[in-house]
Amino acid sequence: xxxxxxxxxxxxxxxxxxxxxxxxxxxxxxxxxxxxxxxxxxxxxxxxxxxxxxxxxxxxxxxxxxxxxxxxxxxxxxxxxxxxxxxxxxxxxxxxxxxxxxxxxxxxxxxxxxxxxxxxxxxxxxxxxxxxxxxxxxxxxxxxxxxxxxxxxxxxxxxxxxxxxxxxxxxxxxxxxxxxxxxxxxxxxxxxxxxxxxxxxxxxxxxxxxxxxxxxxxxxxxxxxxxxxxxxxxxxxxxxxxxxxxxxxxxx
Numbered sequence: 001x002x003x004x005x006x007x008x009x010x011x012x013x014x015x016x017x018x019x020x021x022x023x024x025x026x027x028x029x030x031x032x033x034x035x036x037x038x039x040x041x042x043x044x045x046x047x048x049x050x051x052x053x054x055x056x057x058x059x060x061x062x063x064x065x066x067x068x069x070x071x072x073x074x075x076x077x078x079x080x081x082x083x084x085x086x087x088x089x090x091x092x093x094x095x096x097x098x099x100x101x102x103x104x105x106x107x108x109x110x111x112x113x114x115x116x117x118x119x120x121x122x123x124x125x126x127x128x129x130x131x132x133x134x135x136x137x138x139x140x141x142x143x144x145x146x147x148x149x150x151x152x153x154x155x156x157x158x159x160x161x162x163x164x165x166x167x168x169x170x171x172x173x174x175x176x177x178x179x180x181x182x183x184x185x186x187x188x189x190x191x192x193x194x195x196x197x198x199x200x201x202x203x204x205x206x207x208x209x210x211x212x213x214x215x216x217x218x219x220x221x222x223x224x225x226x227x228x229x230x231x232x233x234x235x236x237x238x239x240x241x242x243x244x245x246x247x248x249x250x251x252x
Contacts, residue, residue: 111191117148119188121213124197125206126223128238129230135223136197143193151187153180155198174205181209188217 112118122139124132133154140150158180159166166172177200187194200206210218231239241247 108189108191111189115149115191117191117193118217119191120193120217120219121184121188121209122193122195122219122221123184123200123206123209124195124221124223125200126225127227127230128199129233129235130223130225132197132199132223135221136195140195148193149191150193150195153184153187153194153196153198155180155200158183158198174202177202177205177209181205181212184209185212188213 108119124136126132133156136152136154140152143150155176159176162183163176163179166176177198180196180198184194184196196209206220210220212218234240238247
């Protein structure tokens with residue numbers, strides 16, 4: 001179950017949570033509602049707050065995050081208010097005017113003072129086999145030996161977790177880089193020296209990441225290694241597969 005305004009919202013619950021939700025008494029303010037246009041016949045359970053006549057708009061997305069799981073094409077949950085009208089939930093993509101930055105008394109300068117270093121992003125780009133990951137690890141080791149805290153965001157490693165839902169289409173590549181840029185920004189804000197190592201072939205995507213940070217805190221490093229050298233190394237076998245026509249539409 002995920003928070004939704006003053007109450008809670010559950011979409012496409014598991015069998016276990018479904019049996020629990022079904023037993024919640026109406027006297028406590030719980031009400032089961034169907035999700036319109038949901039191919040999976042989902043229902044949501046909302047608990048109205050005191051004095052509320054329906055679900056309070058919240059920054060909550062459908063758990064499934066797709067159109068066949070009770071969402072519209074934008075990934076917004078559509079639920080019924082107590083008056084029978086549909087309510088488009090506010091998403092977390094920054095379009096809502098209700099998303100306000102909460103300032104904390106411990107700021108970036110305090111974290112940097114604690115760590116005795118300046119947070120920044122070192123963005124290493126280049127072809128597959130150009131040595132990006134090798135350089136990133138060597139740099140991290142050298143800085144660690146000097147007492148500096150670093151973290152590497154390796155393109156392949158991030159695709160094992162945060163970006164495992166993305167492929168290598170142009171739009172997914174852009175989203176892959178956008179996400180890594182946002183995470184790198186958080187590391188820099190924490191006072192950490194973040195080393196991002198990924199192909200990132202499009203200048204506009206790299207520039208968008210650069211724009212996330214203050215001037216001077218984004219250092220771009222291009223591994224200027226000839227294609228022939230990279231192909232001769234071919235540590236992942238991607239060039240061999242590409243030459244054989246076994247992988248297409250992938251920038252290596």
